[in-house]
Amino acid sequence: MSDDLQLVTLEEAARIVGKTPHNIRDYIQRKRIGKYDENGNLIARARNGELRVSLTELRIFLSLVEEGNEKHHWAGLHPELGFHGLPxxxxxxxxxxxxxxxxxxxxxxxxxxxxxxxxxxxxxxxxxxxxxxxxxxxxxxxxxxxxxxxxxxxxxxxxxxxAKYDVAKARAEILEVENRVARFSDYLTKSSRVNLSLFPEDRMEHLAQGLLDECNSEYLRTWFAPRALLEMLYYRRLIHHYQHQDLLKVVLSRAVRSSRLVPHYDLATPKTPLPVGQQYWCRKHNRFCVPIDNCITKIHAYSEDSARRIAEFDRLRSxxxxxxxxxxxxxxxxxxxxxxxxxxxxxxxxxxxxxxxxxxxxxxxxHIYAYELFxxxxxxxxxxxxxxxxxxxxxxxxxxxxxxxxxxxxxxxxxxxxxxxxxxxxxxxxxxxxxxxxxxxxxxxxxxxxxxxxxxxxxxxxxxxxxxxxxxx
Ligand SMILES: C[S@@+](CC[C@H](N)C(=O)[O-])C[C@H]1O[C@@H](n2cnc3c(N)ncnc32)[C@H](O)[C@@H]1O
Incomplete structure (x- = not known):
């Protein structure tokens, strides 16, 4: 431990980091850096000539002060385990x-x-x-x-x-499901009429009704806008046609989590659903935001991203x-x-x-949304x-x-x-x-x-x- 700490006297520390001994004493008094003995033990009271400070601890503290993050550092915290500055x-x-x-x-x-x-x-x-x-x-x-x-x-x-994947196949499946749900979503919004043969108009209502009939969760009906709900239920229905079902469930679940009628600042611990379409003041983004009314935006955001992440781990895994x-x-x-x-x-x-x-x-x-959905x-x-x-x-x-x-x-x-x-x-x-x-x-x-x-x-x-x-x- 003492090697990691780089113990020096108070005067040496002041000289090395370009401060005065008075500054260093002040950091000690405010418990921002520790008092150590020559063996690297934290001590309450130093005998004559015994006092050491840790250069490592001092440098981390000073860099946090520079970043305005002083509060994250206290004496005695392991200098390497804060992972300060890790992007x-x-x-x-x-x-x-x-x-x-x-x-x-x-x-x-x-x-x-x-x-x-x-x-x-x-x-x-x-x-x-x-x-x-x-x-x-x-x-x-x-x-x-x-x-x-x-x-x-x-x-x-x-x-x-x-899991070990056939990465190309897993990616192809994720992207194919994304595409199919995107076409369904287009249809729902009537913004595009491409590939309508897949969802003939007369069967559409039938399909939407069938999806809603499959949904017996009060939670899902409450926490999602109608369009988001249909899109996620359609994705869910497609999953069993594919080999990588667990992976597809995780992609969907991630998208569903971000598609709840929840303020952006409250995704981890939501209290009550927001009214569909109504603006709210967002503490996270410091502006007015509107609750999300669909799921396909997040399906797009996470499909390619998930495929890339499993490919990346595949190159590193044993x-x-x-x-x-x-x-x-x-x-x-x-x-x-x-x-x-x-x-x-x-x-x-x-x-x-x-x-x-x-x-x-x-x-x-x-993860209540995932328990309810699956x-x-x-x-x-x-x-x-x-x-x-x-x-x-x-x-x-x-x-x-x-x-x-x-x-x-x-x-x-x-x-x-x-x-x-x-x-x-x-x-x-x-x-x-x-x-x-x-x-x-x-x-x-x-x-x-x-x-x-x-x-x-x-x-x-x-x-x-x-x-x-x-x-x-
Ligand atoms: C702090 S979390 C672990 C987080 C984990 N280190 C990670 O990086 O994801 C504690 C976990 O303990 C699990 N847990 C709670 N009670 C348990 C039990 N009786 N048996 C097994 N796991 C339990 C919880 O479900 C939770 O996932």
Whole structure:
């Protein structure tokens, strides 16, 4: 750690960065940079001649001040784990942006730890897989990966991200469906009369009525404009004619999410649908916007983009095994789930995961439109720490029991020297007890600022990556 920190005396620091020692003292007093001893330990009080500051920490802090982002830096945060200045296109590279997901971590965080603590051909497990960030990143680094998630839709996203495709064929299918829905949309708006033979006028009403008859979801009827609803129902109907059905579902779901009657600033946590056609003041764009009345605009936006993203990942991916398991990580039978896979006889080298936080997010609810559209069965009741159960003492206790049950369930397949990394915003200080109940030992903690959120506003907060090892069995 001290190499990363680049420890220098206060006077040296001032000289190197072109400030006065008084400035540096001020940063320390405001807790923007830390007080260290010669060994790189954060200290409260320095003995004579002992005080050091970290040049790395100081430089990051000063560059954030320059960008007007001073609030994102505090003393003691790991200098490399803030990923300040990492452009958005890298945070959302290739398949990581195939579908929005509230609460995913950035691939560079996974990469940082996998690079340092694991090697090619290792087996990495994520028992709270979410949208599959660990699996994608691990695969890219030639590691075998296993992911478990309770939410069937999250498993669908993760399967689609990690699947091996005939890229040309997948692209052709995505674009063909896009084209067919575009022709249908033209017909609906009567703006173009091309290819009418596909939808003879007299059958059109029949087709539209048939689509509406297939839709028994009150949610879909409420949250979409009539034209958007017909377009998405038509896309849905086409899917089963194609080979890459899961991929098409993800393209459609992404388009549908952005086609709800929801203000642009509220896509992640919408409150009530907007009236069709009525302007609203948009906090995101700082102007009046009109709710979207169709789905084809977003289908156009995401079709080519999705095809490009899977092609990009295809060039980077390895042929290592990827296993996605839908189930409750507290009790899923991992051994049976892996029995048919090429890694059935392998021990798990490590875990890299970010469990839900207490009372923060309802993971099924955030994708309610997809559950309604595809009729996917929900498993909300088995989510650990959902928002709807709050953050009370009881909720925290249930959380401790739930998370530790997951690690205990994984334990039989863990290698004796396995390393377990848990990314958590542990504001209630629950992880020491969780580690104890899981048979794990916390050996190091890395603190990082979380600054680059696309969906959760700009408020910085901190999270800790707990590194744990297995207690002697
Ligand atoms: C913080 S998210 C993980 C996000 C992930 N790291 C990513 O980058 O997409 C936590 C996940 O835990 C899942 N989860 C909650 N309770 C679970 C349970 N009992 N078994 C398995 N997964 C569960 C949720 O569905 C959610 O997807």
């Amino acid at each position: 958005e296109y890298q945070r959302t590279k290739h398949v990581h942006r195939l579908h929005p997901y509230l609460g995913k971590f950035i691939p560079q965080l996974v990469e940082w730890f996998l690079t340092r603590y694991f090697k090619a051909d290792d087996v990495i497990l994520d028992p709270f897989m979410g949208s599959g960030t660990t699996l994608v990143q691990g695969n890219e680094m030639s590691m075998h990966t296993i992911g478990i998630d309770i939410s069937p839709f999250n498993c669908l996203i993760a399967r689609v991200k990690t 042929d290592k095994t990827v296993v996605v398991i839908q189930g409750d990580s507290r009790k899923v039978d991992l051994q049976s789930a892996l029995a048919e896979s090429p890694i059935s006889d392998r021990r798990i080298s490590g875990i890299f995961t970010s469990p839900p936080y207490v009372g923060q997010i309802d993971y099924h609810d955030q 009729g996917i069965p929900r498993q909300d009741e088995m989510e650990i720490g959902p928002k709807k159960r709050g953050k009370s003492k009881q909720a925290q206790q249930d959380y401790v029991q739930g998370i530790s049950a997951v690690f205990r369930n994984c334990m039989p397949l863990l290698a004796p020297d396995a390393k377990v990394f848990v990314v958590a915003n542990d504001r209630f200080g629950l992880y020491p007890e969780i580690a104890e109940l899981s048979g794990l030992k916390i050996v190091e903690k890395f603190h990082r600022a979380v600054t680059k959120r696309t969906e959760q506003g700009d408020d910085p907060y901190q999270e800790t990556i707990f590194m744990m090892t297995v207690k002697e069995r």
